[in-house]
Amino acid sequence: MFQKSLGFRIFFWTFIILIGFFAFFPQLWMISTSLKPETEMYKISFFQNFDLSNLNRILHNSDFLGYLRNGMMVAIISSILSTAVSAFAGYSFSKFRYKGRKQVMAIILISQAFPQGLLLVSLYPMLQNMGMIDKFPSIILAYIALTLPIGTWTLKAYFDQIPNSIMEAACIDGASDFTTMIKIVMPLAFPGMTTIAIYSFVWAWNDLLYALTLISTTAKRTLASGMIFTFTGEGGNDWIGMMAASVIASIPVAIMFVFLQRFFVAGLTAGAVKG
Amino acid sequence: MKKTLIVLTIIAFATTSLFASGEKETSIQEGLTFSNWSGSEESSKEIFKWMIDSFNEDQSSENQVVQINWPWGDTESQLALRAQGKEQYDIAQIDIRMLPALASAGVLADLSDIFGESFFSDNFAPGSISVGNYNGVQYGVPWTVAPMGMIVNPQILKDSGVDFDIVTIADFEKAMEMVKNNHPANNDSDAGNDILPFAAMTKDGGTCAPDFMVWLWTFGASVFDENGNCVLDSEEAIETINWFKSLSDKGYIQGAMGRGDARTLYKEGRVAFYNDALLAKGAITNEAFGSIETYAKPQVNPVLNEGDTPKASGWGHLLVIIDRSPKKVEAKAFIEHLISEDVALKYFDEIGMLPSKKSVLNSNEVKNDYWSNSWTPILDGGRLAETAGQNYSAYNSIIVENLQAVLSGSKTSEKAAADMVSRIENL
Amino acid sequence: MKTNSKNSTLMAWLLVLPALLIFALMILYPFVNSIFTSFTNKNLIFPKNDFVGFENYTKLFKDPNTLPLLFTTIKFVFFSTICPFTLGLIWAILMNEKFKASEFMRGLTLVNWIIPGIAIGFLWNWIYNGDYGILNALLNKMGIIDSNIIWLAGKQTSMVAVVTARTWQMFPWYMAFIMGGLQGVPNELCEASRIDGANNIQVFTHIIIPTIKPVLILILILGTISNLQHFDLINVMTDGGPERATSTFAIEVYKKAFKEYNLGRAAALGVIWAILLGSFSFIYLRNLKEDN
Known part of the structure; x- marks a missing residue:
């Protein structure tokens, strides 16, 4: 170049x-x-x-390993669901034309602007009434909601790239709308979906505010809020433990990244670049 | 746009009211819930587990205690949120500074009904009882109550040539000056081992404002007068602010200092004086310096004139029962277990948390301990931070912001004092 | 393009439905609810909830800290978007050179982005600490300073510290996006213009930038939004201080709601913010050229 x-x-x-x-x-x-x-x-x-005693200490801290496992699980589930929901919505915005489409898109984007900390204030009593406090579905739902706007918009741009002729061809072959979407269009958009999956994963992985408020049992804590618990407190802060824990927590994700980064880098923008 | 907005709003309310309106019955509860922060902190995790397990051994399955852990900084809001909800909630550990807000929010149970009138006077010193009392109602059982002291490094003072006791503010200033100028570490080219005379809190509202209040009281000032009017612009208050500013100008204190940083520096032997609570022992213990007597001595804060009563910031943990708990009797049994001699002494042994019950406090084990013993002279003088209550955090922020403005020179003491008053009154 | 047949419209709405439901439940309802809350004295821990009219708004407009809050937010958002963007752009160009270790380095850079924010906050606090921080130690060794600088105590320097930490955390993300864009730049076009006598800088400004412009705009927008919402680094590093020098909207709303328990005031602040941002987004949307 x-x-x-x-x-x-x-x-x-x-x-x-x-x-x-x-x-x-x-x-x-x-x-x-x-x-x-x-x-x-x-x-x-x-x-x-x-x-190696610090790393050792963290690796033998069963609570911390539990946070790591929960964090991983919540992040993976929210990532998959968020990608699926965003992909459906993005596909609908991209490939269909109907009344109210633009307005719904606009509102979804603008919602990004409202302070997330404040949403929590209304969410808490609502989830409490639904009996969903201290349950994983509540934070997973929140993560999907918060990553949805960017996911939908990015994937819409991605689907815009895929020529309609491909779909029309599939239709002529007798495939239904839904089959066309799942079997033909989605695989073509795979890199873009990987991007959103990673984006949502990191969002959930890093979140502190929602996890701290909506989850109250120690055994259900996720990574960031668990770290606050384990390494900071009234009696003193354990920096060295926190550093060791961060190193340990980063390794699985780093390995995942090495495998996925090709898709990630390619997928991030392929949708947005159209000259 | 407008139409869609209306439609969406209707959708939103329809969906949520579907879920939100169904009032759930509080189900018959299994077990007792005990919310705390110490049970998740590394240093006290084990002992908390033991305290709970040893109680559960003798209990039937419906009275087993289950922990809920919150981070130290979020306890007050989490507690109130949960207490007003519908989930099961019985017992909580709280900091004494949280009591006024939680008590006035109406989520705590009156304990004299549950424990009986004489329970408190039989078991605790008047000073400890009053810490759990708010507006005449006893809401808290004192667990560990000990005001914050001035922790001094005798080795650093010796190396700086300080050979007098620090009683008055003048002594204190003189000692800080000698540390700053005479200590060998402050006279070499390496800035990486410099010793800070006094690690006063200057960073965040939660630590800086309550600590600063001690100096206000020492100089005869206060945040509020007896009618609740803010009097931070009094002559004495301005004198205190000027004094604090002079410490900063002379390099005795430093900006951006939080409790964690102060402890770290102290532990590394790089601070001569700092304020902290009894539980700091674990955080400042450094085996490289030998036994703790050689490098840490808790003492009372200096006074303005000899003969004045030393002032100190109240500190402590209370045990409370949530008002809507249907299991108050069982909760009482658990609290009695926590403050019982066996448990309290083990708690003390392992992490140095001073018991509050008179009988335990007088045991030889407590009396012969260096650390808790040095705390004895400090025990009397504690006063709860004046800002404690509904606007604790807001008031503290106002005080800290303006204090920081004085230290950096962007406001004069008079201007800062006037701003504090006007903002506190117009909150 | 699907035509407006009834079936496909139904299908379209069905596809949007899960997104719409989650969105309505988790964002729209709390949002609308917050607008109502902003007219009450609702408190997080006190059971009161009375209508107070515009009191929260008038108090905010009278509060001498509200306007500086806006400027601090703009300052933080501007620098913590532009700095990682610039670094990410340069780093993407370097990593695109396909030298031996490029793939490895690229992967390693991305690690910054996945370390939990609180740990990054503590890490950078450690670097910037005035007494035992590595930055002062380094400057001291190099003879640049002879007494410690308390970085987090200065109004300007604390902002610099927070922006640096944010830059470190986020520039790999910008890099990844820009790299994706660079891969879409047709090499023949670069070669062609080089034959016409263009140098590297001209190729960059005339070919590469215009090609990847949509990506650049996209990441600038996403970056701005995420910085507006950004909370944990500032909270860990400075708590919004000193003298509110690093107090942004996100920090202030959080403090008002969860530390001062003043939900009404926090909601009012949030509504003001949403109006400001909403108009910003609206302008963006109007200028958005869509449809093929």
């Missing part, structure tokens, strides 16, 4: 060093901290005196 001129080389190396340092130094610091013995916690040292 670019000519490897001298100017480009200078640009390349300057920024690979600068941004590389900015991106990776804190990561290394985090890993190095989690490998420090507790006595050296606040010493400025880098990968000296390896000590």
Whole structure:
């Protein structure tokens, strides 16, 4: 894409060093901290005196492993459901023309603007009346709702890319609307759906506010709220434990990313780029 | 656009009223719920589990205690939300600063009905009883009650040449000056080992405002007068603010200091003075410095003139019963278990939480302990943060923001004081 | 394009239905409910709920902190969108060069985005800490400073600290989007313009930027929205301080509702915010060219 001129080389190396340092130094610091013995916690040292006791301690903390498992489960379920719901809605907005379509789209987008913390205030008593406090479905439902607007809009753009002729061809072959969508169009939009799946996954994975308020049993906590519990408190904060826990929690997701990043990068924008 | 909006609103209400209107009957409950924050914190997790398990052993299946854990910072709101809902809820651990708000919200049960009048006077010192009392009603059983003290590092003072006791504000300032100027660590080129004389809270409302109130009281000022009018613009209050500003100008205190940072620095041996509660012991223990006496000595706060009563910020944990709980008798049994000698002494042994019951407090085990013993002179002087109540957080934020403005020089003390008053009154 | 046959309209609505139901239940109802709440003195912990008219709004307009709140929010949202965007753009160009470690580095960068926000907050607090932070230690070693700087105590520096942490967290996300865009840039077009004598900068501004423009606009919008909602880093790092220098709308609404329990006031603030943002979104929607 670019000519490897001298100017480009200078640009390349300057920024690979600068941004590389900015991106990776804190990561290394985090890993190095989690490998420090507790006595050296606040010493400025880098990968000296390896000590696996922190990582070990976290790996044997059954509560934390439970948070990790819950977090993973909630994030995966919300991610799948959110992608499905967004895909249906996006497909409808993209491939059908009907009255009220534009208005519904607009309202869904604008809803992104309202402070999420405040929605919670009305959600809490409502869910309480429904008997859904402290149950996974309530936070999963919330995560779907909060990722839905971006999911719908991105996937709509994605479906816009897929020529209608493909669908018409399928129709002529006798496939129903629904079969066409599931069997023909959705697979073509797979990269785009992966994108939304990852987006929703990270949203649920990272959420603190909703999980903290809507879940009250320790055994049902998810990752971020569980971390607040385990490592901060009235009696003191355990930074080193938090760093070790973050390292451990990041590994499964990082591995997942390595496998999915091709789809992710390709899918993120293929829908939006149409010159 | 307009039409769709109306349609959508109708859909919204239809869907939600479908679910929301069905009032659910409170089902006959199994077990007792005990909400707390300490049970999820690493240092007290085990002992809490033991306390509950040891109670459950002797109970029938319908009276088994189940924990609900909330983070320390969210307890008050979570408690109120749950107490006003329909789920089962019986017993709670609360901080004494939460009592006024929760009591006036009407979610707590009057305990003198449940425990009987003489239970409190028989078992607790008047000072501890009053901590659980709000407007004449006894809402809380004192669990651990001990005002916050001034924790001093004698080693740092010695290395700085401080050879006098710190009694008055003047002594205190002199000592801070000597630490700042004389301590060897402050006189080398390495800024990474500098010692901060006084880690006063300056970061967030929850810690800075209550701590600052101690200095207001020390200088004879207060946040509110007896009629509830805000008097933060009094001469004494402005003097306090000026004093605090002078500490900052001389580099004795520092901005952006929260309790966690102060503890960390103290633990690393880089702070000479800081305010904290009894439970800080675990967070500041550093085996590299030897036994705790050598580097941490809790004492009373300095006073303005010799002979004044030292002031301190009240601190403590209470046990309360939720008013709508149908199992108050069972709840009472659990609370009695928690404060019983066996349990209270084990709680004390393992994480140093001082018992409140007179009989346990007088046991040799408690009396011979260095840490709790050093707390004895501090026990009397505690006063609840004046802002505690419905607007605790809002008042604290106002105080902190303006204090920060004075420290940074963007407001004069007079202007900040006037702003505090006008904002508190117009909340 | 499906025509307006009855069957397909039904199908279209059926497809939107799950989204619409969840949306109505979890966003629209709470939203409408909040509008009502903004006219009451409803409190989170006190059982009161009386109609107070416009009191919440007038109090907010009289509050000297409301206007600065708007500016702080704009400042935070602007910088924490532009900085990671710029870094993400440069990093995407570098990672697109397909050198040996590029794929690995790209994956590693994405890790920033999946570390829970609170942990990132603590990590950066540690870096910026005035007394034991690694930034001061580094500057001290290099001889740039000889006494510690208390970064989080300054009004400007605390904003810088929060924006840096947010940039670190989010730039991989922008990178991923932009990389996706770059893959759609036809190489022949670049070659062709190079034959016409264009240099790298001209290729970039005349070919690449116009091609990936839709992506850039999309991520700027999504980034702006997510920064407007952003809560946890600021909450962990500065609690909105010092002197409210990092208090944004999201932080303030949360504090008013969950710390001060003043639901009425929080709702009023939320409604003001929604009106401001709603008009912003509306303008965007009007300019949105849709339909093929």
